[in-house]
Amino acid sequence: MAEPLVERRPPHPLAWLVLYLPYGISNGYVTVTLAWLLSHAGASVAAVAGLAGWRSFPTPGRCSGRRSSTSR
Numbered sequence: 001m002a003e004p005l006v007e008r009r010p011p012h013p014l015a016w017l018v019l020y021l022p023y024g025i026s027n028g029y030v031t032v033t034l035a036w037l038l039s040h041a042g043a044s045v046a047a048v049a050g051l052a053g054w055r056s057f058p059t060p061g062r063c064s065g066r067r068s069s070t071s072r
Contacts, residue, residue: 030051030052031051031052034051035048035051035052038051
């Protein structure tokens with residue numbers, strides 16, 4: 001006899017908060033706190049903008065190396 005299907009509920013939104021919080025803290029620290037410190041220490045605007053934007057571009061060290069099923 002086959003077992004009945006069990007209905008699964010999605011995780012509670014607080015679970016996502018706990019999972020994403022470390023990334024948000026580290027990203028926020030780099031882009032806000034260090035940028036403010038650099039600008040007040042005399043760094044150029046280009047240097048501060050470069051620090052804030054360096055995480056936006058994929059690099060070989062941060063890429064998973066997998067291709068999507070649609071790209072050939």
